[in-house]
């Protein structure tokens with residue numbers, strides 16, 4: 236299996252309208268990512284999978300069916316973090332047993348204002364349970380947890396913590412991190428800011444829109460790495476035309492509707508309390524997807 240890097244989809248999950256897991260539909264999303272998007276990997280159990288809205292058994296089942304469907308064709312990362320450390324440990328052990336995941340990841344624990352010592356202990360225990368490499372998931376906008384360079388250093392010193400999914404528009408910190416830790420993996424998490432992150436030599440990017448727009452994102456990545464900045468800017472502008480409209484119409488809902496329009500046969504509902512698209516939003520999704528299709532490379 237190839238090394239972790241490149242454009243990785245934070246996997247969308249198909250739910251039925253009653254909120255239950257649509258297993259066949261989720262498998263279809265995995266296939267679409269591998270066969271159509273030619274994705275470089277899948278990040279399973281992230282925000283995009285609506286992971287913080289589902290129970291432990293459903294999380295396990297998703298890890299299991301994604302592994303079964305991906306058949307080792309692309310590297311998989313399992314996000315096992317949350318605010319219930321005992322659940323995270325159970326999930327970490329489960330993922331290890333599946334034997335199909337290249338690494339685990341864990342969001343910084345949120346809601347309660349945990350001290351840094353508590354956060355560090357949380358990561359130490361998850362790595363110990365997983366017996367796998369771990370990628371920190373830092374998304375301060377949603378968690379309220381801002382890690383400093385010094386704190387990243389302390390976490391990176393824990394054996395088997397190999398990198399970070401860095402979802403912040405803090406390019407100063409990103410530049411400092413890259414320079415200080417050339418051997419750690421840095422995955423960028425804001426799809427609309429991919430180009431500047433590639434310039435700072437991130438190893439890859441993990442995002443929700445890549446389930447649908449990965450071919451364009453791959454262009455941004457490749458062109459920027461090759462020094463073709465005009466080409467990369469052009470591809471990022473096309474990507475952002477899509478992302479802009481998706482954010483306005485409803486992020487995960489519109490991405491799921493785009494998958495349907497792209498041929499994925501699945502229920503593609505979202506979990507409550509998220510609301511489903513209205514008929515008007517579905518119509519709008521058709522226009523959004525049509526404009527993306529016109530921009531996608533052949």
Ligand SMILES: CC(=O)N[C@@H]([C@@H](O)[C@H](O)[C@H](O)CO)[C@@H](O)CC(=O)C(=O)O
Pocket residue numbers: 245246278280281282283284402424425426427441442443444478482486
């Ligand atoms: C909150 C959220 O969904 N953020 C996305 C981005 O890909 C984001 O949707 C995109 O940049 C549009 O703003 C990722 O960072 C999340 C992600 O990778 C995950 O599912 O864990």
